[in-house]
Amino acid sequence: MKVLKTGKLEQVIDRLAQQADVYVPMLRGQQSGFYSWKTYNEDFDDLMFDILNVYQSPKHLILPQTEKMYSFRQEGQEVSIEEVAADIEPKVIMGIRSCDVRGIEYLDEVFLTKGYVDEFYKARRDKITIIANACYNPGKNCFCDSMGVSPTDPEAADVIMREVNGGYVWDVKTEKGEAITKQIEDLLEEQDVELFSLKPFLRKVEYDGVAEKLKDMFEHPMWEKYSEPCQTCGICTYLCPTCYCFDIQVKAWGDEGYRFRCWDSCMYHEYTQMAGGHNPREAAKERFRNRFLHKLQFFPERYGRPLCTGCGRCIVACPTGVSIIKIIDEVKEAETGA
């Protein structure tokens, strides 16, 4: 087996960074997320391959929070439109966990399948190489295996790093993975090591049958009940590796301007605000219900799998203690007419 010794980790990142912008999990001050190795400062940043996961999911690397689409200028009766040059640097996302890899798989489905290819997304996605970090030790709020994600074998990974004593097994999965391995081959060592076995999950949830059951639960009292503490703050959706809603807006001054897209959230009032002033999702209950129906019913109806990877972020970060596990449990237990 090829092994990357912990002591050579930074050397490997340095090497990869010669040909791509490498994003790695870091603790930066009070924040944690995937940051570019170019911005790493050893006085402030703490490289975090050895903790479970980071708060800010890496989805922004493929679906940036703000992205310019084109700029325009009015000249007399004419309008000239200029595409924003898609000069996109290759990226490596290194140290990403299975749940977040699955997040990217879901984004791929949304932006690349069912007859429409989002060119902005595709341009970024094509240039991304994923070096995942397999999990053998799930956290207190992880439930990826309940959502059909294997913590040790992320599907869309190009390389999987498997933590072993003293380093990581370097497990190449795809051609992209081979290509990137060529750059660092001399830093890997051939060695026989024993892999850890996966520790049991502390959290479990039964998702089977939930999507089907939800069809009859639009008016169920549980939405009123569970949305009671929710302040519709959107933290859950902004941290979630799968939430992909965006809005398209414009910034204009004088005769010119540009159009951009930016993240949006179904938890926001403005999200469903209509031109005439009516809002079909006026209160927390309706917005809260939409968030869960989208994840647990509408998305599976269209793509076959739920839009939740079990990463646990929304559970950890919700200021009022809303838990998607509880919602799924409740749906399972609910009495419905059907």
Added chain:
Amino acid sequence: MNYTKEIREIATRLLESGQVDMVMAWEKGDQEYQTIPFVARTVDEVNRIVCDEYAVHNLANHLLRFRDGKEKIAIVAKGCDSRGIVRLLEDNQIKRDRLYVIGVACTGVKDPLQAMKANSGFERKKDQDEGLASKCLYCIQPNPVIYDELVGEELPLPELQGRFARIEEIENMSVDERYKFFEDILSTCIRCYACRQHCVACNCRTCIFDETRPQWVGRENNISDNMMYHLVRASHMAGRCIECGECERVCPVNIPLMLINRKLIKDINGFFGPYEAGMEYVEGNKPPLSVYRENDPDDFL
């Protein structure tokens, strides 16, 4: 702090007699350190109520959901929460006679979010206990300033140290340093607006940041829109923030928002004071920037 037993007794009495339609308090979440907001509407639900050391949330914010209704609402309020209630009363968001305030003399609370994060695996393990929520370290009034019934013994006012120490350090920076400082901390804001959503002083029906015609503040995530957001919000908080710390507590990326709020508190007190927001409810009272007085200072303009 644990007033669970007392609050349950009061809640039972109020709901049984029909004096109120609901009691806003807390219940336990999934983990032992998770306490979450809960509204009891029937006597049967009362045994879910808790009021323990993790009852950090400012429930006053939750009253906004009922501002157009007629329900009579009992609400449990710590010192800071009670100032939040005053905020809503001064802002004409709810009528005093719809409320039955169950005040609790607060010995400080812990933040379940911090505990949740520390135990999730998303942080390096810390061995020491999180301790009190950061807002409690600078609490000026642990006793409820408005109540119909008090639980616990009124506490002596804390002797505060260092409430403005960090603010003074920042005031002493050069203009450029200060600009850089705020640029640094605000550049990482992800503009989720959670600080607004959880804030009792952010009670406008239509928030300026949600207006689209015209759109006052752009939705791009960049330093200029981020700064604009925080500047506008700060100016709306001046004299109105009741220092409950919810904004900073909930921020998913830990922006130190209380630095901004404490600067405002300090300046409002300096220019218009002595003034601390929401410290007593006198009908008709308004915060300093909500009224015009001939002798208002203006030399800072």
